[in-house]
Amino acid sequence: MHYTFTIERGNFTDAGQASSSVKRTLKQLGVDPVNIKRTVVALFEAEINAVAHAYGGTIDVDIDGEKIVMVVADEGPGIPNLDLAMQEGWSTASPQVREMGYGAGMGLPNIKKNTDDLKIDTQVGVGTTVTMTVYLT
Amino acid sequence: MASGETYFRHSLRVNTDLCQGCTTCMRTCPTGAIRIRNGKAIVSDNKCVDCGECMKVCPHKAIYIAQDDFALLENYQYRVCLVSTTFIGQFEEKYKTRAIYSCLKKLGFTHIFEVEHEVSHMIELYNRYMDAHPEIETFISPYCPAVTRLIQVRFPSLVDNVIHVRAPLELASRVITKRLMDEGISRDSIGVFYVTPCAAKIAAVKYPVSGKETYVSGVINMDFLYNKVLLMLHDSDKSAQPINHALTTRDVLWPLSGGEAPHFKGAHYAVDGLRNVLNFLERLEDENVDAPGLVEMRICDQGCVGGVLCTQNRFVARKRLEYRAKLFDRLERSKLRETSSEDAPLTEDLVDVMTIPEIKPRSILKLNDDFREAFKMAERMKKIENALPGVNCSACGAPSCAALAEDIVRGEATIDTCIFINRHSQASEDAIRSIWGDRVKTKKNT
Numbered sequence: 001m002h003y004t005f006t007i008e009r010g011n012f013t014d015a016g017q018a019s020s021s022v023k024r025t026l027k028q029l030g031v032d033p034v035n036i037k038r039t040v041v042a043l044f045e046a047e048i049n050a051v052a053h054a055y056g057g058t059i060d061v062d063i064d065g066e067k068i069v070m071v072v073a074d075e076g077p078g079i080p081n082l083d084l085a086m087q088e089g090w091s092t093a094s095p096q097v098r099e100m101g102y103g104a105g106m107g108l109p110n111i112k113k114n115t116d117d118l119k120i121d122t123q124v125g126v127g128t129t130v131t132m133t134v135y136l137t
Numbered sequence: 138m139a140s141g142e143t144y145f146r147h148s149l150r151v152n153t154d155l156c157q158g159c160t161t162c163m164r165t166c167p168t169g170a171i172r173i174r175n176g177k178a179i180v181s182d183n184k185c186v187d188c189g190e191c192m193k194v195c196p197h198k199a200i201y202i203a204q205d206d207f208a209l210l211e212n213y214q215y216r217v218c219l220v221s222t223t224f225i226g227q228f229e230e231k232y233k234t235r236a237i238y239s240c241l242k243k244l245g246f247t248h249i250f251e252v253e254h255e256v257s258h259m260i261e262l263y264n265r266y267m268d269a270h271p272e273i274e275t276f277i278s279p280y281c282p283a284v285t286r287l288i289q290v291r292f293p294s295l296v297d298n299v300i301h302v303r304a305p306l307e308l309a310s311r312v313i314t315k316r317l318m319d320e321g322i323s324r325d326s327i328g329v330f331y332v333t334p335c336a337a338k339i340a341a342v343k344y345p346v347s348g349k350e351t352y353v354s355g356v357i358n359m360d361f362l363y364n365k366v367l368l369m370l371h372d373s374d375k376s377a378q379p380i381n382h383a384l385t386t387r388d389v390l391w392p393l394s395g396g397e398a399p400h401f402k403g404a405h406y407a408v409d410g411l412r413n414v415l416n417f418l419e420r421l422e423d424e425n426v427d428a429p430g431l432v433e434m435r436i437c438d439q440g441c442v443g444g445v446l447c448t449q450n451r452f453v454a455r456k457r458l459e460y461r462a463k464l465f466d467r468l469e470r471s472k473l474r475e476t477s478s479e480d481a482p483l484t485e486d487l488v489d490v491m492t493i494p495e496i497k498p499r500s501i502l503k504l505n506d507d508f509r510e511a512f513k514m515a516e517r518m519k520k521i522e523n524a525l526p527g528v529n530c531s532a533c534g535a536p537s538c539a540a541l542a543e544d545i546v547r548g549e550a551t552i553d554t555c556i557f558i559n560r561h562s563q564a565s566e567d568a569i570r571s572i573w574g575d576r577v578k579t580k581k582n583t
Binding site: 001016019020023024025027028029030031033036037040041044063064065136137 | 293294419422423424425498500502503504505506508509511512514515516518519
């Protein structure tokens with residue numbers, strides 16, 4: 001099953017719609033609540049990352065009989081230093097974003113913690129594609 | 138349900154003589170428990186959580202709550218009216234609490250006991266549970282039985298966040314029964330009758346999640362008793378005996394939204410109203426809200442004064458209770474207050490009685506117990522949903538196109554029931570198209 005969502009830059013109000021929708025499907029499939037939670041947390045973090053840092057993008061979710069693959073692709077600015085971004089507490093979030101309760105530097109580390117497989121392709125000035133996989137069974 | 142087993146029972150009933158099949162209740166139900174069949178609303182036992190929203194919105198008064206026969210009182214020599222302060226809040230401030238209670242006695246009760254007598258014990262029970270589970274960050278109050286059931290069916294991952302303690306009325310009924318038994322009265326001759334503001338509390342007494350024995354002998358609807366008392370109040374005698382005001386301000390306000398949360402450690406969230414509760418539970422489930430400690434949740438706006446069996450406007454009732462709470466506070470400060478439960482320790486056997494061993498997840502969303510089968514059904518459901526018009530007209534007898542798609546894959550409905558798809562003539566197709574425009578796909582495409 002395939003789902004597509006669009007991400008709008010700076011729109012924190014709508015962030016979370018993709019994870020809500022995916023959550024409903026996973027509940028219908030009777031997926032273990034622990035795996036549902038991992039999926040939803042990871043997807044939400046990735047969504048927020050794209051809303052807070054990127055210039056908009058798309059989310060593609062594919063669910064098959066054994067796993068869920070979530071691809072969050074944005075249109076820049078890209079991550080200059082991925083090693084730093086993967087460190088807990090490291091953040092380049094703007095003061096405005098921090099004021100909204102985000103930008104604690106836990107996004108990517110949290111995604112890593114909650115997924116079985118994480119791939120990040122990033123190029124400064126072009127964009128970032130985060131591919132997350134969670135095995136459901 | 139996949140298992141075909143019924144594990145919830147309810148007191149909400151549909152009067153099929155009055156029901157017009159208008160779909161209002163069906164569209165309101167938070168768990169999608171209602172369908173229209175043969176022109177009448179039917180309620181799925183396993184999906185219904187007794188929130189009472191259907192009854193609140195029914196324009197034909199076709200949904201009602203079955204209560205126990207008032208004549209049941211005659212079976213007992215001692216008849217306790219177990220009442221919440223919510224009931225007192227129904228009456229204007231000019232009526233003294235003692236006058237209201239005196240009317241209850243004239244109606245046949247020998248004793249009046251307020252559920253809120255046990256608030257301090259409830260606080261202790263909650264705190265014990267929270268202290269015993271340091272691994273849980275957010276605890277959900279078990280006060281509103283409809284919230285607990287909603288969590289079981291729609292948020293099964295949160296069942297362990299609900300404090301596993303039974304409702305205060307269970308504790309109060311046991312305490313008053315024991316008190317009378319200590320006076321030498323046999324248990325058989327004591328009848329405890331709870332006055333309920335809603336459907337959920339009846340269901341919690343009759344079909345408890347805990348599966349444990351209850352000391353409540355019967356349940357009476359609050360509106361029924363309100364009408365009886367109001368008629369008597371007008372000519373009530375001024376000589377009514379003063380009553381022992383054992384309640385504190387805190388106790389009086391307990392049934393209101395915000396009555397519980399401030400008395401516990403935590404972020405003091407008090408969430409009320411069906412939509413708000415649903416939204417907050419979603420956030421809790423996604424770990425998308427920082428809510429340490431106790432979160433209070435009530436299905437009804439303003440808490441129990443918003444119950445479907447409360448006759449008075451919820452905001453008016455709230456104000457009245459706040460007024461009375463101040464009076465109780467004055468009594469308290471002037472040391473006129475009699476002994477309350479705070480003076481009696483919470484015994485281990487009471488802790489045992491009040492503990493719920495397990496709150497079982499009862500997901501209604503799961504399509505099939507077998508993952509592969511569920512996956513096939515979900516795929517099919519998505520395809521069907523895409524074929525449906527998406528206008529959620531409810532003419533098929535389901536609350537939405539998504540619900541119809543689900544009913545179809547579960548084998549409970551057929552796609553022919555969709556009036557958009559099943560158009561018999563060009564005239565009917567044109568008529569529908571004149572309302573919905575291009576959403577009506579041409580016949581060969583559907």
